[in-house]
Amino acid sequence: MPRIEIELTSNRDDGSWTWRAAGAREPRGAVDATLLPDGVSVGDLLRAETEQFMDGIEITAVLAPKEGSGKPDLLEILGSGRNEPDVVTTLAKKGRSGRREDRPRRDGDSRGRRREDKKGSSRRREGAERRGSSDKDRGGDFKTSGKGGDRRRSRKGSGGDNRRSPAKVAAPRPKRLRPRRKHLKAALAVLPDEMSLIGQHLARGGIPSLRDAITAQNKAATEAGEPEIPVDLLLQLAERLQPNLRTADWHDRAEAALAGIAEVDLRDIRSVVVAAETAARTDETRELAESLREGLTARVDHEHAEWANEVRTTLDNGRIVRALRLSSRPPKAGSPLPSAELERLAEAANSSLTSQVSQDRWATIIDAVALSPVHLRVVPEGMPAEPAEELLEVVRRVSMNVPDVAASFGIEPTPPRRNRRPRRPAAS
Structure with a gap:
């Protein structure tokens, strides 16, 4: 029988009491006064045993409330059972110094620690000075700063490149061609079901994709004992369908290229223009191809003018390496810089290659000159007194492109060695 706690709410004239669940409105009901203990009143809380029926809850017995002891619940502390003093004192050992210098200061520092820091900093300065003197004896192009012994590369005699260069901003990557496949889907939709x-x-x-699919299906048919598909017949049908599908695919690519003529990658636009020779078969596609050629020509001319202006500006700022690398990448093939700009670029490269320039700088400039359009015009104004092996290796590698520079080092122009991987032995 479930047991609940009830609260008496009223006393009826017939001798019964009304009740409800303690702290709630439901459930509620009536209980006979004979089941209640003596001396109860409205608001008393009692424990009752109940029975659940279809028409409600009936109280079968009422338990008397628990009588409290009237004393608070306390925990008894037993302790260890030994008599010990309440306060314990520990005296310091003899022999310790009581001088003020050994006592820590409020900020956690001490005079002894300060003396050690001074000694350590003096040792670091002496080590930095020794490293700086050794660098000077070796004839290196490094400076040693007085703090921490950091070594920074000196740019003395490097043709004015010791100026702080402007922050490099990454050039935005050109967008790639993203056709919508509208015309290709329309061409596929009009095909018969057997050709789809x-x-x-x-x-x-x-055609290669179709041939691979036929081969795979014939292999599966052979394993299942079924007849194979006639390969020649399907390839003949494919050759009839391919020109129209190629034209539809080119139409989609050409429309996307013309819509993004100002920002799509030039390589993608050129590929569409080249494919127009065989894919543009209707009047609409021929007009589209002509518009695309005109847009490509205008785009290339504009970028070529910007490229020449950037080379000129970079050269004015004294950034010879950047100018050399830019000059080797013209947007318009077969259209190099004007003769006056080429002469100016060659003179700037010659004046940058002197005996006062560090060998690392020498190697960087020679590497940039090798791919530039002035690689046959560069003649160094000075040579390093004792060229290092790293510099000689760079000159040997690009000696075919800069024969005059290689001859200045006494190096015969030779083609670079190719790192060919050894062939794997054939499986027996």
């Missing part, structure tokens, strides 16, 4: 699968393979990878 062939057209999908052609649109995905051309």
